[in-house]
Amino acid sequence: MNIGRGVVTSIIQELIGEGTIYEGATGHAARGRRPTMLYVRTQDRLVVAVDIRFSRTFIMLSDFAGTQIALESFDTNFAPDLLVAELGERINRLLASHGARGRCEGVGVVVPGMVERMSGRILSAPQLGWRDVDIRSALADEIELPVSIENAPLACALAQMWLGQRGNSSDNFVYVTVSDGVGAGIVLNGQLIRGASDSAGEFGHNPIDRNGPQCLCGAHGCWEAYTSNQATLSRYLGRELTPMWGQSTRQAVPLTIEDLISRARGGDVRAAGAIEATGHYLGVGIAGIVNALNPSQVFLGGEITGAWDMIESAVREGILERALTRAAAATPVVPEQMGGYPRLRGATALVAAPHFAAPRVA
Numbered sequence: 551m552n553i554g555r556g557v558v559t560s561i562i563q564e565l566i567g568e569g570t571i572y573e574g575a576t577g578h579a580a581r582g583r584r585p586t587m588l589y590v591r592t593q594d595r596l597v598v599a600v601d602i603r604f605s606r607t608f609i610m611l612s613d614f615a616g617t618q619i620a621l622e623s624f625d626t627n628f629a630p631d632l633l634v635a636e637l638g639e640r641i642n643r644l645l646a647s648h649g650a651r652g653r654c655e656g657v658g659v660v661v662p663g664m665v666e667r668m669s670g671r672i673l674s675a676p677q678l679g680w681r682d683v684d685i686r687s688a689l690a691d692e693i694e695l696p697v698s699i700e701n702a703p704l705a706c707a708l709a710q711m712w713l714g715q716r717g718n719s720s721d722n723f724v725y726v727t728v729s730d731g732v733g734a735g736i737v738l739n740g741q742l743i744r745g746a747s748d749s750a751g752e753f754g755h756n757p758i759d760r761n762g763p764q765c766l767c768g769a770h771g772c773w774e775a776y777t778s779n780q781a782t783l784s785r786y787l788g789r790e791l792t793p794m795w796g797q798s799t800r801q802a803v804p805l806t807i808e809d810l811i812s813r814a815r816g817g818d819v820r821a822a823g824a825i826e827a828t829g830h831y832l833g834v835g836i837a838g839i840v841n842a843l844n845p846s847q848v849f850l851g852g853e854i855t856g857a858w859d860m861i862e863s864a865v866r867e868g869i870l871e872r873a874l875t876r877a878a879a880a881t882p883v884v885p886e887q888m889g890g891y892p893r894l895r896g897a898t899a900l901v902a903a904p905h906f907a908a909p910r911v912a
């Protein structure tokens with residue numbers, strides 16, 4: 551930050567005064583004065599995180615550190631005004647039932663689409679059929695709290711940058727999220743890459759084979775149409791993935807990717823095959839990202855990481871098949887821990903992290 555010791559001391563005093571940070575135990579020092587450890591106060595500062603997906607929408611109440619207090623989900627309504635009304639009602643009820651209204655500092659929303667940074671408008675969300683949709687202001691009116699909205703993979707990349715475990719992050723990485731869709735958040739030289747008009751990172755719609763399965767975006771053979779949870783389920787069910795299929799059967803086929811992983815673990819060979827094929831295609835697509843951007847590592851988030859032991863070698867083979875240099879082929883792929891909610895963590899970070907982040911990434 552290029553500021554002197556005296557300025558740091560007065561900033562620290564100010565932050566302690568306003569309760570943003572607090573002093574903890576005295577640390578160990580080889581010589582000189584023992585340092586006093588400082589901690590960011592995360593308890594009692596709450597966030598509502600919302601993850602809007604094609605199949606379901608998730609709402610989580612958590613503290614600033616991302617510790618889950620409550621979690622609920624419901625079928626996503628594709629009509630923006632109805633979705634906003636339902637979200638408003640549920641968030642208000644959630645805050646009231648946890649006595650959290652006064653302690654909640656905002657709502658972070660992640661969506662499966664491209665978001666215009668300045669306005670918060672959703673430019674395009676192919677799975678939802680949304681183009682140029684604004685839900686931020688309507689939702690903020692419903693719940694009377696500030697609302698931040700962001701593309702889900704970008705939010706995951708931001709959370710990785712801000713809240714990632716120390717030593718597990720870097721200045722050059724790509725965060726790939728695999729859920730009902732597939733997308734990527736790109737961080738190069740410590741900067742999140744948004745592109746000229748906020749639509750960078752849509753690797754999910756890179757073509758693998760133009761004669762391939764239809765994607766929810768309407769085109770054929772997108773990377774997402776081979777690797778999303780929907781794609782993996784449709785491969786297992788032997789049914790073509792079409793936007794129509796996706797919409798009409800998301801309730802009719804009560805099978806989730808988690809169910810499929812359990813079936814595979816229980817000895818269902820076809821389930822294991824469907825999952826492994828997804829692993830291979832993930833590797834092929836990651837090789838394309840690695841060739842294009844040369845990140846030092848690729849983070850992978852989504853339910854499929856629950857089957858990491860079953861897909862890791864297929865992912866690596868897919869990368870090896872297409873990577874152009876030996877170093878690129880060896881790029882580490884780091885799966886998110888099972889049981890976490892990386893997209894909800896990303897939504898939480900939208901509210902919590904700007905309080906602490908350096909201006910260049912805020």
Ligand SMILES: [Zn+2]
Pocket residue numbers: 754755765766767768769772774775
């Ligand atoms: Zn597509």
